Amino acid sequence: MGYSIGQAAKKTGLTTHTLRYYEKEGLLPFVRKNSSGLRVFSDDDIGWLELIECLKGVGMPLKDIRQYIDWNREGDGTLELRLNMFKQQKQNLENQLRQLQKYMEKINYKINLYTEAVKLGSLAEAMENEELKALKKKVYDAAG
Amino acid sequence: MGYSIGQAAKKTGLTTHTLRYYEKEGLLPFVRKNSSGLRVFSDDDIGWLELIECLKGVGMPLKDIRQYIDWNREGDGTLELRLNMFKQQKQNLENQLRQLQKYMEKINYKINLYTEAVKLGSLAEAMENEELKALKKKVYDAAG
DNA sequence: TCTTGACTTAGAGCCAGCTCTAACTTGTAG
């Protein structure tokens, strides 16, 4: 129920250095300290860290995450701002997923190409393969 | 068929600074220069840049991309290495997609929650909603 | 000829996000 910084680090996969850095950057205003000055992380705090990881993972810079956390502390007056932020992040995430899907197709083509090239011992010969030529066209001419 | 660095920048969405930086880092060993020392990018070179963008996009650091480009120049002796690299990147990409999918669920939950909160004018009240409680449980208890 | 704009180089500077160091305190086990 109360974790030291080291235990919190283990639970989240971050380092103690990073946790202190996040606190310094205003990302952890909720973490308490005990009578001898040690940080005490609650399960709730771990939940916050997981949300931070999520927002970081979808590409938000730390200062924007901090903004969101500040809005939380300001209370219900910022509900619309927070809703809009999540909607925006959903958009970003959808774009990202679309982009990664395109990269996946390109990489799949490369795997096909190199598999054939390894079999033949020659990339130039593999590129003569009609199926691979057709696949390449499909992947590369998809306007993007 | 032959583009100046400025034209190549426009075509790829990179800056001329970045293109020169990439060359310095060994990512563009194929780009030629004309008699007066100006870089001339071919359509093929633009294709290389698009592949670099793809590899960067799936999270490869520039030095690893450079490694791949070096293998290309070494010829058919490195075909297996290149195949394995693409297989590895496919794995990474699949993991990334799975991770982003989880983030999407979390964000969708937040959008639902904040939509209700805005409607009620209170986050605390929205969190009392039974459907949202159930959704939260589903999203957050999915072990990860 | 002069100006303009796009190019060239070497190298410095910038930013985000950590990552580490030094010097010190605290709590527990032997």
Add this chain to the structure above:
DNA sequence: CTACAAGTTAGAGCTGGCTCTAAGTCAAGA
């Protein structure tokens, strides 16, 4: 009582990936 592990702070340093500056070259148009 001492040793040790784990915590504390302020602040310096590192890495990746650009981003910009200075000083100069070059080609085409007025």
